[in-house]
Every structure is written in structure tokens, then in C-alpha cells.
Amino acid sequence: xxxxxxxxxxxxxxxxxxxxxxxxxxxxxxxxxxxxxxxxxxxxxxxxxxxxxxxxxxxxxxxxxxxxxxxxxxxxxxxxxxxxxxxxxxxxxxxxxxxxxxxxxxxxxxxxxxxxxxxxxxxxxxxxxxxxxxxxxxxxxxxxxxxxxxxxxxxxxxxxxxxxxxxxxxxxxxxxxxxxxxxxxxxxxxxxxxxxxxxxxxxxxxxxxxxxxxxxxxxxxxxxxxxxxxxxxxxxxxxxxxxxxxxxxxxxxxxxxxxxxxxxxxxxxxxxxxxxxxxxxxxxxxxxxx
Numbered sequence: 039x040x041x042x043x044x045x046x047x048x049x050x051x052x053x054x055x056x057x058x059x060x061x062x063x064x065x066x067x068x069x070x071x072x073x074x075x076x077x078x079x080x081x082x083x084x085x086x087x088x089x090x091x092x093x094x095x096x097x098x099x100x101x102x103x104x105x106x107x108x109x110x111x112x113x114x115x116x117x118x119x120x121x122x123x124x125x126x127x128x129x130x131x132x133x134x135x136x137x138x139x140x141x142x143x144x145x146x147x148x149x150x151x152x153x154x155x156x157x158x159x160x161x162x163x164x165x166x167x168x169x170x171x172x173x174x175x176x177x178x179x180x181x182x183x184x185x186x187x188x189x190x191x192x193x194x195x196x197x198x199x200x201x202x203x204x205x206x207x208x209x210x211x212x213x214x215x216x217x218x219x220x221x222x223x224x225x226x227x228x229x230x231x232x233x234x235x236x237x238x239x240x241x242x243x244x245x246x247x248x249x250x251x252x253x254x255x256x257x258x259x260x261x262x263x264x265x266x267x268x269x270x271x272x273x274x275x276x277x278x279x280x281x282x283x284x285x286x287x288x289x290x291x292x293x294x295x296x297x298x299x300x301x302x303x304x305x306x307x308x309x310x311x312x313x314x315x316x317x318x319x320x321x322x323x324x325x326x327x328x
Contacts, residue, residue: 064140064160065203065259066225067212068232071272072239072247072265073219074131076101076115080211080220084113087199087210100129107134109187112196113211120271130265132272133211133220136183136196138162138259143280147178160225160259161200166192180255180278198259225259232263239265254279 081103085092090110095103100117107114118130142162145154153168154175164175164184171191176184184193199209203222207213212220221228232249239247246267251257254277262274269276 064225065198065223066138066160066228067198067209067260068221068223068228068263069133069260070219070221070232070235070263071130071132072235072244072263073217074115074133075217075219076117076129076131077216078103078115079214079216080133081111081113081115083210083214084196085111087202088112088197107183107185107195109185109190109192109194112136112194116273118271118273120266122266128266130272132262132274134273135260136162136198137181137255138196138198140256140258141280143178143180143255144175144184145178146280147174148172149174157200159203161198161203162259163197163200164193164195166190166194169193178280180275180280225257225261228261232261235263239263250274252278 084090090112093104093108093111096105098105100119102117103114104111112135114134116132116134118132120128120130122128138161140160142154142156145156145162148154149172150168150170152165153170154162154164156162169192171186171193173186173193175193176182176186184195186193199207199211202209208222212222221231229249229251232251236247236249244265244267248264248267250262250264250269252275262272264272266272
């Protein structure tokens with residue numbers, strides 16, 4: 039896979055380029071929750087294409103496969119119970135996966151160069167060969183997506199099928215979806231499509247319908263149409279953003295630390311110029327440690 043995607047690689051964890059700088063159109067996946075039927079075809083397609091081992095399902099009182107994604111399950115249809123104001127009950131289905139943030143907290147938190155990369159089309163990918171297993175990316179993600187493998191001590195998540203996208207194919211989950219609730223293409227085009235769909239839903243009585251593309255992370259590469267509007271009803275954070283601790287660590291504290299190092303080097307050099315090298319007299323008594 040690395041050989042196929044070198045031409046679309048743009049940034050890594052050690053890059054200083056702004057996330058908004060791209061040399062190719064930003065791609066995205068559009069999820070229309072109003073047409074998802076919970077068939078899990080996308081789950082199966084993801085497992086098969088990425089050659090992931092089967093996970094043992096867990097009964098949690100719904101048709102949901104597992105409580106959460108795992109290192110071996112990068113795509114999960116979540117079933118969320120929702121009761122409207124008039125007492126009607128609904129299953130709110132949502133495809134849970136990496137959101138491919140434009141300003142990814144996982145990449146900002148990662149201390150290992152090249153372990154997390156962001157391609158020039160916006161896709162955020164993990165390079166497990168460079169991963170040191172520190173888990174900082176897990177803490178940096180506002181969506182709780184990356185998962186650590188106990189066996190490999192590496193972190194895994196959805197890659198948005200970058201190996202397929204880099205050769206002009208759509209992600210496997212989208213190929214498998216039978217209701218066309220998943221769409222892939224240019225983000226600008228998909229946002230227009232999403233707004234048009236929201237207009238249709240509002241006309242059909244879903245007055246709170248909205249597009250979920252949170253600005254706190256610079257927008258996401260996975261845009262979601264929420265028929266009922268409330269992100270938390272679907273298990274999504276209302277206003278996801280990078281934590282204050284992460285911004286402090288990667289911002290002021292990083293520069294203060296760098297200045298302290300430079301200051302120490304300059305101070306040592308000035309001390310040398312002023313006092314010269316330290317010489318020990320030949321007749322000075324030696325100190326021995328018994």
C-alpha cells in the first residue's frame with residue numbers, strides 16, 4: 039500500500055504545514071442516517087477489504103455488533119434509542135468510524151514522526167511501522183476512535199480505504215451499501231448534496247435535520263446528515279474540539295521548551311567566552327570515591 043499512495047502524501051505528525059493547505063481536492067464520505075437500514079454490509083466489506091480477523095459479537099440489548107470499534111473492527115453501525123417529544127420511539131442508526139478531521143487531534147498529539155500522516159486529499163492514516171504504542175493519539179482524538187491492539191501494541195483505525203482511493207476507487211463500505219446512504223467524492227460537492235437533503239427532510243417533517251461537519255476540528259472528512267438534528271442523540275459530541283491540554287502542550291509549552299533549550303546552549307557558549315575552559319591544577323588533590 040505505501041507504494042501506491044506516495045504521490046498523495048502531504049503531511050505527517052512532524053510537519054509544520056497548515057492542515058488547510060492541500061495540493062489536491064479534499065475528498066469526503068457523506069453518511070445519510072435517514073436512509074441507513076442497519077444491514078451492516080459496510081461492516082462486512084470493511085473487514086474483508088482490510089483483511090481483518092473476525093470479532094466475537096457481544097449482545098448489548100440491540101442489533102449492534104459490538105459496544106465500540108476495536109483494533110480489528112474499524113467500522114461499526116451504532117443503534118441509538120431515541121424518543122421524540124410525542125413519545126414515538128426510533129432507532130437512530132449511525133456509522134461509527136474515524137472522522138478524518140481536517141485538524142486531527144491524533145496527529146497533533148503523536149510524538150513519533152511518520153506514525154500518523156495526512157494526505158493531500160484530507161485522509162488521515164496511521165503507519166503502524168512508525169507507531170511507538172504510546173497511545174497519545176487516543177487521548178488526542180475527540181471522537182474516541184483510535185484503538186490500541188494488545189497483541190501488536192500498535193494503534194489502528196479506519197483508513198478511508200486510502201489504497202482504493204489512491205487508484206480512483208471508492209471505499210469498500212460505500213461500494214457495499216445497498217441503500218446509497220453512503221456517498222464518496224469531493225467534499226465541496228457532498229456538502230451541497232447534504233444541504234439539499236436536509237431541505238428535503240425538513241419539508242418531510244424532520245424540522246431539526248442538520249449537517250454534522252463540526253468546525254472545532256476544522257471540519258471532517260466524514261460528513262453526516264442527522265435527521266433528528268441532535269448529535270448527542272446519535273452518540274456524537276456536540277462541539278468536538280482539541281483539548282486545552284493538547285493545545286497548550288503543542289503550542290506555548292512546546293515553544294517555551296524550545297526556547298529554554300536554545301537559552302541553555304547560548305548561556306553555555308557565553309560562559310565559555312567569558313571564563314574560558316575550566317582547568318584543574320596538576321597539584322590539586324584528587325577526590326576518590328571509596
